[in-house]
Amino acid sequence: MHQIQTPIGDEVIRSLKVGDSVTLSGTMVTGRDAAHKWMIETFIKQTRPAQGDDLQVHEELKKLLNGSVIYHCGPVVTGKSLQEYRFIAAGPTTSIREEPYQADVMKHFNIKGVIGKGGMGAKTLKGCEETPGVYFHAIGGAASFLAQTVTKVTGVFKLEFGMPEAMWVIEVKDFPVVVTMDSHGGSQHAVVDEASKKVLNDLLSR
């Protein structure tokens, strides 16, 4: 079991291999569909002009995400203000929807880890090699359990996207994950996909 604290250094990332169990502690930021689309359009491809507090949030995110982790999660949060916010259900959402965006977002913010479920594709795997970074797989649906590792909510951006889509800044302690995509081109998802495809072809021929 690797115990890792954010921000994460490149040498730690390079030491991680597919199959490693890890517990993460420190600050991380949630971000899913709306957030990724917004980051790409506003700051990376710049096809949409920055509006409202966009530029200010961008500056904050650059500091928070540098060397840190983005979590594909749309939590259930109680409370009405920063002092009251508490995560009560916070498992991972399916990551593959961020496949068009993830590698560029990782490089732009120097993100070292992406937490989600279901794995990601070739473009993100290449992003993991180049940044370098890894994909951490959390247990899908284990929302009450994972919410217990969230010790504090320290901020929230883009609440206008709605509770699930907002970017929540959280502190976690011993958040359990498994490395399923590493910075050396290894992907458990590609391995299982290929092996299951072979079995399928065999079953279809019967």
Place this chain on the structure above:
Amino acid sequence: MRDLTNEIVELIRRTSSSLPKDVEDRLRTSIEKEAPGSAARGALETILKNIELSRANSTPICQDTGTPIFYVHYPVGWSTIQLRRQIRAAMEEATKKSYMRPNAVDAIYDKNSGNNLGGDDFPYIHFEEVEGEELTIELMLKGGGCENVGRQYSLPENTLGAGRDLAGVRKVVLDAVQKAQGQGCAPGILGVAIGGDRGSSYIKSKEVLFSEMGTRNDDPKLAALEEQLTKESNELGIGPMGFGGKTTVLDTKITGLSRLPASYFVSVSYMCWAYRRRKMTVKGEEVMYD
């Protein structure tokens, strides 16, 4: 007519936070099939801890509290207008209590309503008038991750060598399971509808998921296919979360419906392991939960 709003809030709390026993039992049995120390086994262990914790604390099993799907069977004399109003009020209240995540997003303007009410179709409510004195309200919460990996095939499907018969149905269902990988939060439960039009076929593929684990179709041919599909899906080796392993599918439920001569649809609804479905029964003054 009696106001059932509070009782429906309780139904929502139970559905969101307390996994039915038959599903939990299947998950417990599956653990023994996975190798000690494997990621697959670790995933199932975490899943079981989460089930207990959610039940103890009345917190959502999964943060994606899903599409709320209500099936209401009501005796003669009840008003569906009032029942709909009560269900919607209960949904709003359950969202305030954090049993539900605000999940209704206007698809055109990307705006989350914040209270799980969106137009006439969210939550989804199906009403049916029945004989007798009992009113039953069943609720299923189906998360988006598993909904996204559902598939519909129009047979013949030549790329898979799937013709218009049960052998062809077998092939497309196995294809759907392989394509889903772990993305629908495996181990999953398959709801399969054969026939119908595109719409009715998908609806039936979900409706069949209201039945208990291990319920077999009365038709022996379909019952056999249900067993075969569960067994062969598990041979694919996708495993819990797609980590690789022996437990990919916990159960398969198939239903058949009439089709047009020209059409042969097979719809596969994939249900995640967080298979949330509960029922309340109202009889006279008494309200019972399953």
